[in-house]
Amino acid sequence: MRAYRWIAAASVALVGAQGGASAQELNKPPRGFTALFNGKDLTNWKGLIDIKRRATLSPEQLVEAQKAADEKMRAHWSVENGMLIYDGKGDSLQSFKDYGDFEFYVDWKILPAGDSGIYLRGNPQVQIWDNPIGSGGLFNNQKGPSKPLVVADKPVGEWNTFYIKMVGDVVTVKLNDKVVVDNVPLENYWFRGQPLPSRGPLELQHHGNRLEFRNIYVRELPSVVGQAEPPVKLVSLTLSKAPLSQVISLLATSGEVDIILRDPTGKALDRLMEFISIRDKPLATAIEVVCRAAGLTVSRDKDGVYVLKPQDLR
DSSP, X not given: OEEEEEXXXXXXXXXXXXXXXXXXXXXXXXXXXXXXXXXXXXXXXXEOOOHHXXXXXXXXXXXXXXXXXXXXXXXXXXXXXXXXXXXXXXOOEEEEEEESBEEEEEEEEEOTTOEEEEEETTEEEEEEESSTTOSOSBTTOSSSOOSOSXXXXXXXXXXXXXXXXXXXXXXXXXXXXXXXXXXXXXXXXXXXXXXXXXXXXXXXEESSSOEEEEEEEEEEOOOOXXXXXXXXXXXXXEEEEEEHHXXXXXXXXXXXXXXXXXXTTXXXXXXXXXXXXXXXXXXXXXXXXXXXXXXXXXXXXXXSOEEEEEGGGO
16 A cells, blocks of 8 residues: 655644664654665655746646756766765755645765755755865844854764754754754755745755765654634646556645545556646645546545545445
């Protein structure tokens, strides 16, 4: 059975990670966390389309752009001995899901003159580099603090561990168990002066250097107390030759809500949609329409999970 979850408007926070793990412990998340990297392949990741560009693309354009980005990703990101490796020649790596408030762990290693970072909700960045200033600062902040409180990096070529917590726009960062950023708002890089998006992808940034990552874990946190729920939106979508999973993902983005799907057959979400056109429909109606077009029935359980099954198994 496979379970899929898509999110497109909310908030996240982060806790701590486990540096120096032995080989048998690699990529095994602590209780309450989900592994974003399974140590075997690029599941949970996709090629880079930055959030500023993503906002300008139609659903059809986004599908085509994502195909090209994924092809480029696979040429330059790979897995070796339980580690996520970047060869320094492509683009940054982006999480398949968007996140709001969360806690996040990641182990990272760079070479001399290495330069990288972690984008939060698609915005730069928690800095990683070979620099006397030290890693962990919110490098792109212009008004608020941008440098780390202390230098906590291990020597270049050794593994380091970030623990990042983000609630609302406020970020805390620990590097190798030392606090380097203490409750500092992350500024909106793409749209200066505007609030951060309530949700967005996590990204492993590159600057043309070989990079290594492992033990990448995330735990989503409840939205900030008192934060208004996003309004229910009508959704529109026209697509052809796309798998049902891609259609549902785009509906989630368009409706700015969570969609949690369970596929007991393990195959329903791979069904190819020859053509689907939806205009100004409530999200629940749109989900029912696309599932019916794929020969599926859909029901929602008490936890809000949409459960798919073939119509002949009703």
